[in-house]
Amino acid sequence: MAIVVEEKNNKKSQQNTVFAARNFNLWYGADQALKNINFDMLENNITAIIGPSGCGKSTFIKSLNRMVELVPIVKMSGELLYRGKNILDSKYGVEELRTKVGMVFQKPNPFPKSIYENVAYGPRIHGIRDKKLLDEIVETSLKGAAIWEEVKDRLNENAYGLSGGQQQRLCIARCLAIEPDVILMDEPTSALDPISTLKVEELVQELKENYSIVIVTHNMQQAARISDKTAFFLSGELIEYDETSVMFSNPTDKRTEDYITGRFG
Numbered sequence: 001m002a003i004v005v006e007e008k009n010n011k012k013s014q015q016n017t018v019f020a021a022r023n024f025n026l027w028y029g030a031d032q033a034l035k036n037i038n039f040d041m042l043e044n045n046i047t048a049i050i051g052p053s054g055c056g057k058s059t060f061i062k063s064l065n066r067m068v069e070l071v072p073i074v075k076m077s078g079e080l081l082y083r084g085k086n087i088l089d090s091k092y093g094v095e096e097l098r099t100k101v102g103m104v105f106q107k108p109n110p111f112p113k114s115i116y117e118n119v120a121y122g123p124r125i126h127g128i129r130d131k132k133l134l135d136e137i138v139e140t141s142l143k144g145a146a147i148w149e150e151v152k153d154r155l156n157e158n159a160y161g162l163s164g165g166q167q168q169r170l171c172i173a174r175c176l177a178i179e180p181d182v183i184l185m186d187e188p189t190s191a192l193d194p195i196s197t198l199k200v201e202e203l204v205q206e207l208k209e210n211y212s213i214v215i216v217t218h219n220m221q222q223a224a225r226i227s228d229k230t231a232f233f234l235s236g237e238l239i240e241y242d243e244t245s246v247m248f249s250n251p252t253d254k255r256t257e258d259y260i261t262g263r264f265g
Ligand SMILES: Nc1ncnc2c1ncn2[C@@H]1O[C@H](COP(=O)(O)OP(=O)(O)OP(=O)(O)O)[C@@H](O)[C@H]1O
Pocket: 028, 033, 051, 052, 053, 054, 055, 056, 057, 058, 059, 060, 071, 218
């Protein structure tokens, strides 16, 4: 599906939808955490999801790769379309989905292995054995995650020896190594210092040239700095979704305005 987007110079361009939520609901047991969510996330965009604690941001992003199903009491209804196909369909292969949709978590979570092995792990799982090819993938992925220069002489050292910010960029490299289409990021900088945060933010902006990114953030300045579109969630509902510049300068809903001006949350 394509959406016509008005660009700054009034030129209209077509942008493809990567993910679309259609009347999407989610319950943890009897408690409804997401209520009738409808919106489209666009290709080569950074889509930010903001909202106060407990509003359902993490639940929503974890639904996009079906990780949320690891919680046994979860029930869902409606549709989550990835490139037009409903990933909630019982016939949809979750393994295939996860090769297309990578995820970066709040706390950097490298494996207790070497820097090299962290990045080579995914491609190996997918059957790549050729050492030269693996070397290439590792180098390209580390370059893509803007960490190659810092680690190229210590690829065989344990990833735990890296700083938190470097570990997070390594986790992004690990995600790139499986050549995803979409990268989901659940508060990827909340455990990082300001300089590492800035590096990851710059990296995310570079990555949108080649990937589509959905990012959950507590940090409204971050959403305003880096995202193209912003979705504001409150108590499990999508209150407003628009161009980030509009959301932060001229929101339609009073609740969005109250949240972004710091009146609650
Ligand atoms: N595993 C779970 N079992 C039961 N309820 C859950 C579970 N995970 C989340 N919830 C509930 O679902 C609602 C949404 O939680 P979620 O973690 O998605 O919010 P969030 O906006 O990401 O919050 P935060 O910003 O604090 O991380 C909350 O009421 C929460 O208590």
